[in-house]
Amino acid sequence: MSTGDRLRVAIVGLGIGMAHAAAYVALRDRFVVRAVSDPDDARVAAVTGWLRDLTVLSFDEVCAADDIDVVDLCTPPYLHLAQIEQALRSGKHVVCEKPLVASLADLDRVAALSEATGRRVMPVFQYRYGAGLQRLKAAVAAGVTGRAYTASVEVGWRRGPEYYAAPWRGTWDGEFGGVLTTHAVHHLDMVMEVLGPMASVSAQVATRVNDVEDEDCAAAVLTTADGALVSLVATLGSVEEISRNRFCFEHLSAESHTGPYDHATEPWHFCPTAETSERFAAVEAPSVRDGFAGQFEGLHAALVDGAPLPVDLDDARRAIEVVTACYASAAAQRLVLLPLEPDDPAYRGVRP
Ligand SMILES: NC(=O)c1ccc[n+]([C@@H]2O[C@H](COP(=O)([O-])OP(=O)(O)OC[C@H]3O[C@@H](n4cnc5c(N)ncnc54)[C@H](O)[C@@H]3O)[C@@H](O)[C@H]2O)c1
Secondary structure, eight states: OOGGGOEEEEEEOSSTHHHHHHHHHHTTTTEEEEEEEOSOHHHHHHHHTTSSSOEEOOHHHHHHOTTOSEEEEOSOHHHHHHHHHHHHHTTOEEEEOSSOOSSHHHHHHHHHHHHHHTOOEEEOOGGGOSHHHHHHHHHHHTTOSOSEEEEEEEEEEEOOTTGGGSTTTTOHHHHSSSIIIIIIHHHHHHHHHHHOSEEEEEEEEEOOSSSOSSOSEEEEEEEETTOOEEEEEEESEEEEEEEEEEEEESSEEEEOOOOTTTTTSSOOEEEEOTTTHHHHHTOOOOOOOSHHHHHHHHHHHHHHHOOOOSSOHHHHHHHHHHHHHHHHHHHHTSOEESSOOTTSGGGGOOOO
8 A cells, every 4th residue: 555545546537537636636635646547648738737746657557557556447438347357457446437337247247356356446426425415314324214205316417419529428339328327327326325226127218319329318217125216317408407316205305406416415405394303403414525525535444444435336236237227127118126137138238
């Protein structure tokens, strides 16, 4: 491990990787970005003009470097599996953007290699790092909310030709799925953080907004293990962009604000019953930073202090499983029950 418990990071891919860099800089007492890798010279120039003492390396050089602890993969999805495997085999811990890999089979392959190499893999789900969602989670953990009845998720984002200019976007081979896999997966992760994994899925998908291969509209009805009902609508054609997560419990309703890209943060609207309001007011939520920095704080605690990873391969597994089940349901026009076992054809991935 690095000197002074500052973890030495290499960021590979400098699109959203720039936002990762900003988060590591905000946590400069715990991380130092030692290297970046990207074939796009303009993007490299943008980061080297801003971060000092940085080495520009190829991906192979990142893996071979002995002064890197963590390889942070922000590359297009179709590169993730091979890059995760090479980094793990090189003795690095890995952070990897969503979608981690294309299927449950690939996820299990990564988990086995992580186990064999003794190196950790942290998938990215930074949307859950917001004080509103954290307060709700704390209320559930404190037993204040009672039974969950329903949850609803709205994803109204907007994407057009400029977004799809990168050749991998909008293709099954490049990004493994559209609005469900690439965007709504954050909102579903937030639901599962509060209510646990899903038990059944019935979904429809459509491509109506852009001329692309994968879906840009989706609707689904899901159930949790104890029978709560969840609805989802997601589109990449919303004129006004919003995100919203809403939960109805026996003793509390909770609703996020509608900021499209930060709706886990406060202010949330919480409405406890009269009998519950005192107990709800006494709930203490952990103080976490928003977004990537909140997740990376947990990464440092995991790798340096031995805490559990803040987001782990089981979290990626339930996310891949639920979106896979949506595609399987839409393709077969039937209800899909979870978990998806290795003998299920969808375990190796689905292409509607
Ligand atoms: N968590 C989030 O909120 C969030 C937001 C955006 C994107 N993402 C995910 O991040 C990943 C990247 O998406 P993006 O929007 O940044 O895409 P992007 O196309 O803007 O950036 C990807 C970068 O990777 C570089 N790259 C390609 N091959 C490389 C290689 N072999 N080695 C090093 N660099 C390489 C490209 O030159 C490009 O600069 C995707 O998996 C995407 O789903 C997550």
